[in-house]
Amino acid sequence: MLADLVKRSQPLASDAKLLVLGGGYSGRCLASLARAMGTPVLCTRRSLDSDEADLLFDSAGEGHLDPDALQGVTHLVCTIPPDREGNDPVLSKLLGTLRSLPLRWAGYLSTTGIYGDRQGGWVSEQDDPAPELDRSIRRLNCEQAWLHSGLPIQILRLPGIYGPGRSVLNGLQQGRARLIEKPGQVFCRIHVEDIAGACWHLMHRAEQAPDPSMDNWTVVNVVDDLPAPTTDLLRHAAGLLGCDLPPLEQFDQIVESMSPMAQTFWSENRRVSNHRLCQELGYGLLHPNYRVGLQDCLDQDKLNPTDLRSPPRSTNG
Numbered sequence: 190m191l192a193d194l195v196k197r198s199q200p201l202a203s204d205a206k207l208l209v210l211g212g213g214y215s216g217r218c219l220a221s222l223a224r225a226m227g228t229p230v231l232c233t234r235r236s237l238d239s240d241e242a243d244l245l246f247d248s249a250g251e252g253h254l255d256p257d258a259l260q261g262v263t264h265l266v267c268t269i270p271p272d273r274e275g276n277d278p279v280l281s282k283l284l285g286t287l288r289s290l291p292l293r294w295a296g297y298l299s300t301t302g303i304y305g306d307r308q309g310g311w312v313s314e315q316d317d318p319a320p321e322l323d324r325s326i327r328r329l330n331c332e333q334a335w336l337h338s339g340l341p342i343q344i345l346r347l348p349g350i351y352g353p354g355r356s357v358l359n360g361l362q363q364g365r366a367r368l369i370e371k372p373g374q375v376f377c378r379i380h381v382e383d384i385a386g387a388c389w390h391l392m393h394r395a396e397q398a399p400d401p402s403m404d405n406w407t408v409v410n411v412v413d414d415l416p417a418p419t420t421d422l423l424r425h426a427a428g429l430l431g432c433d434l435p436p437l438e439q440f441d442q443i444v445e446s447m448s449p450m451a452q453t454f455w456s457e458n459r460r461v462s463n464h465r466l467c468q469e470l471g472y473g474l475l476h477p478n479y480r481v482g483l484q485d486c487l488d489q490d491k492l493n494p495t496d497l498r499s500p501p502r503s504t505n506g
């Protein structure tokens with residue numbers, strides 16, 4: 190729960206001000222943490238009618254942010270994905286504006302998809318990216334653009350995101366979940382509160398001690414401790430809900446009938462290490478595995494059942 194994250198987080202300097210470019214699922218969780226920690230925050234969304242929309246930014250529209258509205262911004266996090274051509278919508282439209290800010294830290298949310306398929310093996314930030322899917326190639330292109338932006342950037346590579354209103358619990362409750370078995374296949378995941386917590390931890394760390402060895406840490410995997418098959422999660426989730434599981438299906442027998450998107454999702458198999466985040470950089474996961482994380486989702490979904498109406502997004506948490 191956010192309250193637990195707040196308890197374990199340290200405040201930023203009193204003059205800090207956060208800009209969240211893309212106040213979607215992860216962006217709004219981070220914004221809530223920042224507000225609870227007493228740091229002013231501005232969230233962009235593509236419509237000012239959306240929840241917590243402080244500023245309008247749509248790269249497909251005017252693609253402009255008034256520099257006056259951004260005065261004093263010291264930290265930023267970008268959650269906005271690449272455009273169809275693989276360009277970064279924020280850097281294409283706003284780089285000059287961002288360069289004019291007194292930024293101390295900038296975080297870019299990327300994906301672990303840039304590692305490509307590792308046939309179930311472990312992969313860390315020291316391994317070279319090897320993206321195979323078009324969307325991962327586009328993402329790596331954007332990472333490179335952020336790394337060369339001249340901003341004080343740290344790249345956070347994320348696996349499947351889950352959390353309240355967006356977990357296998359909701360899939361089971363809504364009759365969408367499929368129990369698919371593929372021997373040897375695992376997926377990595379991260380609870381949305383640990384994305385917010387990790388961003389905050391990295392901002393705080395950079396503020397405390399701009400570290401000369403920081404260059405070694407420009408890229409950080411933000412994943413939990415336990416890569417696992419989705420069947421494990423579904424069985425655990427069904428136990429928590431006290432409901433029946435969908436029928437077991439064998440991957441080989443249904444792969445041809447899957448959507449192209451679902452096929453790409455199952456085409457890569459890797460275990461992503463969080464050693465850098467948790468050991469070298471000292472972040473303690475609030476939800477170190479799906480068992481802890483799903484219990485939290487169950488508790489929060491009960492408190493806030495409206496979340497259950499959120500559209501399904503992640504399929505592996």
Ligand SMILES: NC(=O)c1ccc[n+]([C@@H]2O[C@H](COP(=O)([O-])OP(=O)(O)OC[C@H]3O[C@@H](n4cnc5c(N)ncnc54)[C@H](OP(=O)(O)O)[C@@H]3O)[C@@H](O)[C@H]2O)c1
Pocket residue numbers: 210211212213214215216233234235236239246247248249268269270271278298299300301347348349350351502503504
């Ligand atoms: N979902 C996953 O499992 C997963 C896994 C790994 C990495 N990621 C990546 O991690 C990041 C955060 O994920 P999330 O699930 O929190 O994302 P999300 O909820 O989809 O939020 C994305 C944000 O980007 C904004 N946005 C999208 N296109 C835009 C454009 N052309 N111009 C301006 N703003 C735009 C959206 O605006 P609105 O608020 O107006 O919609 C939204 O605020 C994303 O880049 C995502 O691709 C996701």
